[in-house]
Amino acid sequence: MDQLSPNWLTEGLLDFEYKKYVLLAYLQKAGRSFDEKKLYPFLSDLIMHYNNLITIRENKTYVSNLFPKKISKLDLQQFTLEYEKMIADESYMKDVEAILDFAIPKMNESLEEGREIYHGVEENLNIYPIGLVSLNPESGYMMLTRIPSNETTVFSYQITIFESAQEKFRGIKTDFIGDYPLSFTNTLEEIKFQLMKQFRQSANHAAFAVESKMDFPMKETLLPIAKRSLVRYIFRGVA
Incomplete structure (x- = not known):
């Protein structure tokens, strides 16, 4: 998997094991690219995806503490959250939280690997x-x-x-x-x-x-x- 959709978290099946498979396949490809000292386009994509996940977590926590709403759509490209006014689906929210708990540290590990290579190249210029x-x-x-x-x-x-x-x-x-x-x-x-x-x-x-x-x-x-x-x-x- 060369690219990860900007909306990978919410599009398709919302299942922890499935999302884990999708993410790990992408990170494996990024890791092979970094092993060859090829940073782009994976480094910029990883930064975008990581920031998106952090934004989702921050907004999800804030809103869920104020309103009993269910996330209906995540527009990651615009960094906005759209909500339906209805009783919160606790199972859905737990699935999202589980995926975030897994994905954020995994992406951060890959980011650190890419940043280390970046700084090594930069220092040699x-x-x-x-x-x-x-x-x-x-x-x-x-x-x-x-x-x-x-x-x-x-x-x-x-x-x-x-x-x-x-x-x-x-x-x-x-x-x-x-x-x-x-x-x-x-x-x-x-x-x-x-x-x-x-x-x-x-x-x-x-x-x-x-x-x-x-x-x-x-x-x-x-x-x-x-x-x-x-x-x-x-x-x-x-x-």
């Missing part, structure tokens, strides 16, 4: 600007290199900022440009110069090297973590 530091680093080039290696993988990047009334969120979009050989003469600085000539229409030529001391899967692990780390590097100390 070295980020630095290539050439002069651009005054507008929100867009440019990211050169991702696995050390030791005789090539670097180049991406263009664009950082976007989303603001709400309470918080500011930063995201990053990357596009693959190509793999470039590295040598004594074809350095990162030389590759940056080649990119400046190739993309003359670009008004910004910020470039950053992201070096990994270990060889991790590019798509599932290294690239996602490199992107997040680059955003933090660029905006370190910026509110």
Whole structure:
């Protein structure tokens, strides 16, 4: 089972043994992926599912203490609970509670495994600007290199900022440009110069090297973590 439905807890048969089987099959697949040091998409999915279960538990406890209602539908994607006004079905609530008691610690164990890998990858990254530091680093080039290696993988990047009334969120979009050989003469600085000539229409030529001391899967692990780390590097100390 590669994916777990956002509504896995309430859709289909509400039976403890069945839900246990569904969850363990999913976590087994996630564990195999983590064994191969492939973090995504399982890590982000696990965070979503874990937060959903915590939200359900908190809302279920609060509401059941106030109203004799039965949960009729859980909209996990919107994090809301819909209730029918009727006498509480104690058997139903006990089943939900049993599943939550089993699922939350199991998911947390898998999450901790994924987070440990994430931090290990992050600690092995070295980020630095290539050439002069651009005054507008929100867009440019990211050169991702696995050390030791005789090539670097180049991406263009664009950082976007989303603001709400309470918080500011930063995201990053990357596009693959190509793999470039590295040598004594074809350095990162030389590759940056080649990119400046190739993309003359670009008004910004910020470039950053992201070096990994270990060889991790590019798509599932290294690239996602490199992107997040680059955003933090660029905006370190910026509110």
